[in-house]
Amino acid sequence: MVRSRFFxxxxxxxxxxxxxxxxxxxxxxxxxxxxxxxxxxxEFRDVLVTDLHGVVTPVMEDHIASVMRKAEREDRxxxxxxxxPGGLDSSMRGIARKFLxxxxxxxxHVTPRGARAASAGAIIAMAAHVMVxxxxxxxxxxxxxxxxxxxxxRKVINDAMAYAEGIARLRGRNIGxxxxxxxxxxxxxxxxxxxxxxxxxxxxxxxxxxxxLDGRKLVLSSGPTQGEDGGIGEQAILRTREADVKxxxxxxxxxxxxxxxxxxxxxxxxxxxxLAILYEVINPGMGAGGILGVILLxxxxxSLSVLPVNATGVVLLLLAxxxxxxxxxxxxxxxxxxxxxxxxxxxxxFLFRGxxxxxxxxxxxxxxxxxxxxxxxxxxxxxxRGAPPVLGADTLLGARSIIQRCDxxxxxxxxxxxxxxxxxxxxxxxxxxxxxxxxxxxxxxxGLTLLVRFARKSVHD
Numbered sequence: 001m002v003r004s005r006f007f008x009x010x011x012x013x014x015x016x017x018x019x020x021x022x023x024x025x026x027x028x029x030x031x032x033x034x035x036x037x038x039x040x041x042x043e044f045r046d047v048l049v050t051d052l053h054g055v056v057t058p059v060m061e062d063h064i065a066s067v068m069r070k071a072e073r074e075d076r077x078x079x080x081x082x083x084x085p086g087g088l089d090s091s092m093r094g095i096a097r098k099f100l101x102x103x104x105x106x107x108x109h110v111t112p113r114g115a116r117a118a119s120a121g122a123i124i125a126m127a128a129h130v131m132v133x134x135x136x137x138x139x140x141x142x143x144x145x146x147x148x149x150x151x152x153x154r155k156v157i158n159d160a161m162a163y164a165e166g167i168a169r170l171r172g173r174n175i176g177x178x179x180x181x182x183x184x185x186x187x188x189x190x191x192x193x194x195x196x197x198x199x200x201x202x203x204x205x206x207x208x209x210x211x212x213l214d215g216r217k218l219v220l221s222s223g224p225t226q227g228e229d230g231g232i233g234e235q236a237i238l239r240t241r242e243a244d245v246k247x248x249x250x251x252x253x254x255x256x257x258x259x260x261x262x263x264x265x266x267x268x269x270x271x272x273x274x275l276a277i278l279y280e281v282i283n284p285g286m287g288a289g290g291i292l293g294v295i296l297l298x299x300x301x302x303s304l305s306v307l308p309v310n311a312t313g314v315v316l317l318l319l320a321x322x323x324x325x326x327x328x329x330x331x332x333x334x335x336x337x338x339x340x341x342x343x344x345x346x347x348x349x350f351l352f353r354g355x356x357x358x359x360x361x362x363x364x365x366x367x368x369x370x371x372x373x374x375x376x377x378x379x380x381x382x383x384x385r386g387a388p389p390v391l392g393a394d395t396l397l398g399a400r401s402i403i404q405r406c407d408x409x410x411x412x413x414x415x416x417x418x419x420x421x422x423x424x425x426x427x428x429x430x431x432x433x434x435x436x437x438x439x440x441x442x443x444x445x446x447g448l449t450l451l452v453r454f455a456r457k458s459v460h461d
Contacts, residue, residue, distance in 0.1 A: 041217070041235045044105055046244045047210065048076040056087025056120045057261035058309050059254055061094045067248045068098055076246070077105045077238060079209070080128070083112070086119025088305055089144060089160070096127040096167060103220055105129050105236055109209055110137045110190070118142075122181055127167050129218045132201045132209055133190035139198065140177070140187030157183060174198050206245075214241040253349045257309070266303030273297035291339035294319065295346065302350075313350030320344040396421075396442045400455050403440060409433035414440065414450070426451040 048071040052060060064080070071078040086092075099106045108128035110117045117125040117139040125131050125139060133139065144160045161182040168178035174197045180186035193199035203209035220234045250258065259265065273296030280289035295316070302312040323340030401414040403423070412423050412434040425434060426443050434440075440452035 041237045042220075043237050043239050044075065044077045045239045045242075046074065046076040046246075047079055047240060048074065048246050048248055049079045049081065049206070050248045051081045051083075051250075052121070052124070053081075053083045054258060055262060056084055056091045056095070056124070057258060058088070058091050058305065059257045059261050060087070061091040062309060063250050063254055063258075064095050065098060068102065068104070070248060071104050072102075075104070077107060077213075077240065077243070078102075079107045079109060079206075081109050081111050081206075082117050082121055082125060083110070083115035084117065084119075084121035086121055086142075089120065090305070092120035092123055093163070095124050099124065099127040099129075100167070100170065102129075103234075105218060105220070105238060107132060107209075107213065109203065109206075110134060110139060111203075111205070113137065113204070118187065123164055123167060126164070126171060126173050126178065126198070129171070129220075130200050130213065130216065131171075131173075131198070132203050132212075133193055133199045134204055135190055135202065137190045138187050139190075139193055140181040141185045142181040143183070143185040172197075210240040210243055210245070213238045215239070256349060260299055261303050263303065266300045269296045269300035269303065273300060288335045288339070291323065291335070291342075295339070295343060299346075309350055313347045316343045316347035316350060320347060396450065397444070399442045400439055401442075403434055403436055403438050406434050406436050412436070414452075416442075421450045422448065423450045423452045426453050 048067065050064070050067045052064065054060070068078060070076075106128045107130045108117070108125040109132045110125060111132075111134040113134050113136045115134065115137045117133075117137070118141045120142070122139050122142045142160070142164060144156055161179055164178040164182050165175050167173075168175045177186065177188065177196060177198050188196070188198065190199065190202055194202055201209070201212050203212055216238045218236055218238070220236050273293045276289045276293030276296065278293075280293065283289075298307065298312060298315055298319075301307045302309070307315065320340040320343035323336045323343060327336040327340065396416060399416055401416045401421075403412045403414055406412040410424055410433065414421050414423050423434070423440060423442075424446070439455045441455040442450050443453050444451035
């Protein structure tokens with residue numbers, strides 16, 4: 001009986017010691033080897049500044065994408081100084097999407113005083129990690145409209161409203177304002193934006209902005225860390241008090257494309273292009289009106305976002321190729337070559353942008369050199385076929401020249417003002433037949449053929 005009790009007590013003590021040992025081992029493992037090490041913070045000490053001024057267009061979207069790539073390569077904070085009345089929905093969504101997925105801090109500063117982040121600009125500003133406003137600025141009025149300025153149907157507004165709400169929720173901004181800005185066209189001042197949680201800071205200039213950003217922590221789009229706003233991303237801390245600041249301005253060619261994207265310019269080009277083509281159809285000539293009309297219509301379609309930037313460039317280069325080939329087979333005063341040169345220059349401006357941008361000082365002489373080469377090659381080809389090139393003008397009435405060649409009694413050739421012309425007798429003023437060596441006077445024109453009469457008899461060559 002005593003032995004049995006002793007055995008039971010010992011059994012209990014042994015298993016108790018084993019349990020305590022396991023608990024101690026697990027505790028020591030947990031303390032020595034944490035389940036997940038904390039994610040280190042990335043520090044950003046340098047700043048890249050660009051601007052978003054004017055209408056939000058595909059050109060502006062392309063510029064922002066280019067600047068973001070530069071900031072990512074150099075590990076810099078991107079500060080976008082904004083003053084915009086809005087723009088295209090597709091371009092707005094493209095820029096906002098890039099901001100939401102950025103691996104660098106994005107700061108939008110609505111500046112200078114009196115600036116605005118209206119319509120599409122309001123959505124873009126709310127998509128930034130940090131949104132800052134200068135005194136006397138405003139944000140809002142984001143109701144979608146069509147090209148005529150009229151509100152779109154309800155389902156389009158609901159879609160835009162849901163998009164704005166999603167951005168506001170992700171960035172921890174006032175969701176009610178995001179909804180009202182789209183649905184009711186609500187717009188607020190800088191002070192109200194700060195009070196209701198739309199803007200993060202107020203800064204009058206760039207120097208004050210950098211001072212306020214110093215030490216600020218935020219969550220980027222990549223990495224495993226859980227942010228305070230519910231977003232998943234890598235922690236970043238800004239060190240901007242003594243930052244190295246660089247500016248990335250829009251290049252000259254891109255500024256030209258941005259000007260073309262203005263709706264007012266689109267309407268002007270659409271009208272002039274249509275008139276030029278109609279004039280060419282009514283009064284066929286050397287094709288200058290038709291070429292100008294086609295180029296203007298292409299630019300208008302780009303301005304209206306009917307043709308994307310790259311597609312416009314490709315079409316212009318194809319047009320240049322067609323005009324250069326036409327110049328080879330039908331050489332004239334160079335109208336076709338000049339049109340091809342203009343199309344080539346514009347195509348280069350549309351296609352080669354950003355990091356692969358072609359310097360205009362190189363593009364222009366190369367295009368002119370190509371034009372000169374095509375015109376010269378056309379002359380050589382025409383002479384090789386044994387016929388002189390035909391040129392066009394209407395300022396030769398009364399001019400005199402010698403018939404250099406006769407193909408028939410009613411058709412000959414003269415060389416006048418540096419160009420070859422086909423001539424025929426004017427039936428009302430000349431009954432004689434054409435002969436080589438005769439001096440004739442221009443009295444009219446029938447298409448590309450000059451009508452002449454004899455000025456005086458001359459000795460045959």
